[in-house]
Amino acid sequence: MSTTTAAREEVARSKQANVMLSRVAGSLYWMSRYLERAENQARLIDVNLQILLDFGQVSAETLKEHWLPVLRSSGDEEQFFRLYESADNESATDFLTFRIENPNSLISCISNARENARQVRDQISSEMWEVLNDAYHFIQGADAKKIWNEGASAFYDQIKRFSHLFQGITVSTFSRVEGFEFIQFGKYLERADQITRLLDIKYHILLPKASDVGGAVDTAQWHAVLRSASAVEPYRRYYVADVLFKKVVEFLIFDESFPRSMKFCAEQMNEYIQLITEGDPAAAVNAEPIQRFAAFLSRLSKVDVQSIFDRGLHEFLDSSQVEIACIGAHLYTNYMYHPPVDLQAEIRFQQQQEQQQQ
């Protein structure tokens, strides 16, 4: 008898372990998204600082032209000009790195990732938590600016390392239960979104001076794009020749095997969407956004880079962003978020129940 009881308890425990609060799913998702965002931002800032070194002496106007698209890409331009007079290296990096008023600054992203982790401290491994906590204390600490001043690149490298460490630890310490699916879904969604933004920044830069296309500056710019996506070496392996902007775009959007290309990320998202919605009868009812995402995915397989350029790169990136946001919102509202109850109505309801009982 005791063995069967024990066995039954085992089953019960594992069943219970698989139950996951929607709020927890939401926190895991945002934790993952924010850290991925931080990593992308860190690389973007670093590369944009470095590329200026290639330009030699630059005018204030060039600096502004250089940073504005970066600020615009995360949609924080207005906030920026509320805080600073002009866009230069100092103001832009300060805003993108250390200002909590900027919801997409590194400090905001890392604080948010850690805050979400704190909400689900019991769900993630101690090692995952420690990395996020370390990252938080690193950027929040009194000497963060000092470290930055001593070497901005080393500073951003450290941020990237925290993110990589976190991903590695997640894969090697987090059980492959539902929570893992939300973490991975969040990561790939954020990454896909960031790729569209990264390419769009360069679209902004390129347009004004068509004569530069193919010139030295242009190559440097697209080289920077690749670096921002950690893609220089993988790109070289595919296109041994020059860095050509069409090839760069093709690689970052369509490559099947590079883990930061939009296609790769979208395929991964699709896999986790299947896992998350699996066995949920409601999924069929709300299937429209899922169908829509499948259609997006199949379009990605059909079009080529030339047709994207024909129709406009910016338009393509924009519509991709919409598709990514749409599926994200669908999963979020259906699996991670519960609208807050109307507390007063709930109290009245419970009091009535109580009275009927008496």
Next chain:
Amino acid sequence: MLFDHYQTENFFDEMFTSDGTPRPHYQGVSDALNAVSATEFSSKQTAVENAFMRGGVTFTVYNDDQGTERIFPFDCVPRVISAEEWDVVEKGLIQRITALNLFLHDIYHEQKIIKDRVIPPQYLLSAKHFRREFMNCEVPKDIYVHICGSDLIRDHEGRYLVLEDNLRCPSGASYMLENRNALKRTFPELFQASGVHPVDDYPAELLKVLQYCAPAKFNGNNAPNAVLLTPGVYNSAYFEHAFLARQMGIPIVEGRDLVVRDFKVFMRTTAGLVKVDVIYRRIDDDFLDPSVFRADSLLGVPGLVNAYRAGNVSLANSIGTGVADDKVVYYFVPKMIKYYLGEEPILPNVDTFLASEPSDCSFILENLNKLVVKSANEAGGYGMLMGPWAAKAEIEEFRKMIEDNPRNFIAQHPISLSRHPTWTGDDFGGRHVDLRPYILCGEKTVVTPGGLTRVALRKGSLVVNSSQGGGSKDTWVLKK
């Protein structure tokens, strides 16, 4: 040698006798620490503090907009309790909690203890946390207090005394476990010679208790679903809530994750609503259910009390246990032990005067500058007058409060708490300590061998609370 300059002065020192020789049960620790240099000790001490910060073993400081997180300062010299001493403490605690659970059942049912004139009725009826609306409400297995964290102190002769019982939501068990881990990593050599009882069973024992107190109606095939209800991430003890939930493998939920339908409690999961059977709640009664208690509480769950009364969900601890935490009711615990168990109390109370007894009251008012005055329902070292150290204005303020509402105050002679060698930054100094052991009541009553030793880090201070400059130590109970 690290302890060469250490002075016990006129206090009872846990580690050394008055002539400076280590007590026998501290011999191992003393030898091992004497082999360490001050620099080495200091760097290990720093390493532990960094590890706590990294691990987020922190509490949030209130009254601070930044929501600053601090570590609970940890001192590397362990507090050691001999097997013989612990025997007495353990028996005393079990005796006490047994009587308290009988008392809670009694006053929420027949109230025999009042009818038999052991406790005057007015004291109970006026107790702030007495919940008369729960009269005759049954709790599973008649256990009201499942988790108890009593505060013990030792006086100048080394006698253990009970300072308070903490029967609502006692905290600190996670620090007991984390302190042990930290010390094992930092000073493994200390453990080798000594033979220390492990404490890491605590979460497993706690889970057993939670499952044992499942509702009588519960008849599922699986183990009951237990959850830990936290006020949320901004609560100062959130680290502990997450830690314990994690160790037990149960979900940690906030009020907004739960919903009550048909007198049953459910949690909102990615797979829909899932029934909850047992709630280890770390929220006080007042905030549990805004449809019954404080309507402005955003932490609780509307309808939770309905489900509890209907016997569909158990709460640990049960509602209404705070009545026995009242410091006036505390005065009567030794009488309860005699009344319910017919035994002499093994662990005495601190001698206490009740301001509501006219003769005691005049004594208190005449001796305010010599006594410690406490309000009946405050915790965490708040609402307290330390007469001998207080400013005149503060004494007069308390005089007025006592005259206005004598029911709300008790007084005690200041106890010269025992001291323990504690690192002061460059040397060891004697600092006052108390002891909070954790008692779990389920199928059996279990006292975890150890507990949380809190230490007043400021020289001369008697206040050990973390919110007011207290730290903690690993606490060892030696094997026989």
